Amino acid sequence: MLFKQLFELESSTYTYMLACEESGKTLLIDPVLETVDRDLQLLQEMGLKLTHVLETHIHADHLTGALKLRTITDCKIAGPALDNLPCRDIGVQEGEPFILGSIQINPLFTPGHTDHHHAYLLANNIESRLFSGDALLIDSCGRTDFQHGSPEDLYKSIHEKFFILPDDTIVFPCHDYAGKFSTTIGLEKSENSRIGNNRTLREFISIMNSLDLPFPKKIDYAVPGNELCGKCPDNIPEEKSKICSEDKQG
Amino acid sequence: MLFKQLFELESSTYTYMLACEESGKTLLIDPVLETVDRDLQLLQEMGLKLTHVLETHIHADHLTGALKLRTITDCKIAGPALDNLPCRDIGVQEGEPFILGSIQINPLFTPGHTDHHHAYLLANNIESRLFSGDALLIDSCGRTDFQHGSPEDLYKSIHEKFFILPDDTIVFPCHDYAGKFSTTIGLEKSENSRIGNNRTLREFISIMNSLDLPFPKKIDYAVPGNELCGKCPDNIPEEKSKICSEDKQG
Numbered sequence: 001m002l003f004k005q006l007f008e009l010e011s012s013t014y015t016y017m018l019a020c021e022e023s024g025k026t027l028l029i030d031p032v033l034e035t036v037d038r039d040l041q042l043l044q045e046m047g048l049k050l051t052h053v054l055e056t057h058i059h060a061d062h063l064t065g066a067l068k069l070r071t072i073t074d075c076k077i078a079g080p081a082l083d084n085l086p087c088r089d090i091g092v093q094e095g096e097p098f099i100l101g102s103i104q105i106n107p108l109f110t111p112g113h114t115d116h117h118h119a120y121l122l123a124n125n126i127e128s129r130l131f132s133g134d135a136l137l138i139d140s141c142g143r144t145d146f147q148h149g150s151p152e153d154l155y156k157s158i159h160e161k162f163f164i165l166p167d168d169t170i171v172f173p174c175h176d177y178a179g180k181f182s183t184t185i186g187l188e189k190s191e192n193s194r195i196g197n198n199r200t201l202r203e204f205i206s207i208m209n210s211l212d213l214p215f216p217k218k219i220d221y222a223v224p225g226n227e228l229c230g231k232c233p234d235n236i237p238e239e240k241s242k243i244c245s246e247d248k249q250g
Numbered sequence: 251m252l253f254k255q256l257f258e259l260e261s262s263t264y265t266y267m268l269a270c271e272e273s274g275k276t277l278l279i280d281p282v283l284e285t286v287d288r289d290l291q292l293l294q295e296m297g298l299k300l301t302h303v304l305e306t307h308i309h310a311d312h313l314t315g316a317l318k319l320r321t322i323t324d325c326k327i328a329g330p331a332l333d334n335l336p337c338r339d340i341g342v343q344e345g346e347p348f349i350l351g352s353i354q355i356n357p358l359f360t361p362g363h364t365d366h367h368h369a370y371l372l373a374n375n376i377e378s379r380l381f382s383g384d385a386l387l388i389d390s391c392g393r394t395d396f397q398h399g400s401p402e403d404l405y406k407s408i409h410e411k412f413f414i415l416p417d418d419t420i421v422f423p424c425h426d427y428a429g430k431f432s433t434t435i436g437l438e439k440s441e442n443s444r445i446g447n448n449r450t451l452r453e454f455i456s457i458m459n460s461l462d463l464p465f466p467k468k469i470d471y472a473v474p475g476n477e478l479c480g481k482c483p484d485n486i487p488e489e490k491s492k493i494c495s496e497d498k499q500g
Binding site: 004006046180182190 | 256441
């Protein structure tokens with residue numbers, strides 16, 4: 001298996017590339033519109049052809065690169081079936097492995113940041129990797145104050161789907177804002193300042209409800225745009241017009 | 251061996267943590283002043299105690315975290331012996347492995363970005379990793395227009411010290427500005443747009459001399475500050491006074 005972690009600096013988003021060398025099947029998890037060209041250049045350099053995009057959830061802070069990637073490469077777009085998005089080709093759900101050649105990816109239904117959020121677990125004989133989306137972040141977790149988020153649901157998701165995994169499971173999140181790239185289940189169970197060290201549900205709800213975060217700058221057009229798999233909506237702000245004109249041409 | 255790659259977002263600098271689990275010896279390669287607290291928190295969470303800092307060169311775009319780290323942890327500061335910096339504890343040079351418990355790191359004298367630049371090669375039976383500093387970057391290389399830089403020297407360094415390594419050597423650079431984290435010797439030999447694909451020395455010199463890059467914003471105080479292992483000089487700009495006051499207290 002080939003694996004690459006990539007970063008989009010404006011939204012601090014991690015995109016993950018997985019490829020099955022035997023079959024040539026190649027996947028990007030959570031690609032970003034702004035970095036589509038970089039991603040395609042990388043795949044070309046590595047002699048790979050994109051076959052699939054897989055989304056963890058409908059993002060509110062950036063536009064997905066899914067649609068632009070499909071337009072260029074004819075790849076399939078996959079994401080949670082619960083999202084019920086006509087623009088996607090494949091709906092995934094817990095209990096039904098997503099197969100990428102010889103790689104098996106297990107979707108984990110993990111609501112709380114959004115109501116349909118899924119994480120993806122890659123487990124083989126050597127190691128276990130969790131693509132945790134915006135559910136579990138490094139020493140943090142996804143916010144729960146919009147898109148039908150719920151601290152109760154997120155607490156349950158993290159405890160029942162993540163904290164039961166082996167301590168040495170490597171966790172690759174969708175974001176980090178402090179330049180960290182990955183963590184482990186063991187570390188987050190003991191050290192995560194919001195939900196680790198045996199925090200109770202009541203403590204967690206209190207922490208999440210006190211965050212008082214500003215809304216993401218792009219939320220007004222990122223959510224409807226991502227419900228179209230990354231098509232810029234008409235009301236996009238002037239400063240983003242370049243990206244959108246590229247996208248509309250793409 | 252434990253390994254972590256870390257990122258400082260303002261200067262797009264990668265810091266690398268290596269630790270020998272048997273001996274507890276723990277190293278940071280090219281730490282940044284702004285992220286000292288994050289680095290120490292990470293080590294604490296992992297149950298590690300910093301024993302060494304290792305510099306690839308005297309940086310011009312950011313201040314090293316070396317001195318602040320030593321003040322807090324009593325670690326040793328290492329870097330190229332040629333730099334001849336009284337603030338450092340250990341001078342390294344090619345041909346003399348730097349030993350970190352059971353980990354052997356081979357310094358490679360690789361001038362061109364600066365005249366004393368060293369890269370560090372970690373090779374064991376399983377894999378080969380190169381910490382290439384600012385000599386070789388992903389699809390790029392370090393600039394050669396100050397600090398006694400020289401495109402001729404850099405061409406020679408990359409060809410004679412890096413391109414002779416196995417193609418699957420993973421290259422971890424000191425910077426990337428496009429959200430890529432690592433590359434391989436094979437990929438850079440074939441694809442690097444400045445020096446790959448059999449570019450001649452003459453072509454490389456022409457490319458490097460045409461870059462016309464602005465000077466790094468911090469160069470005036472970063473270079474003298476890093477010659478003191480990361481002590482903020484007196485003439486630091488107002489907007490950085492917070493960092494320096496923290497450093498002076500530290």
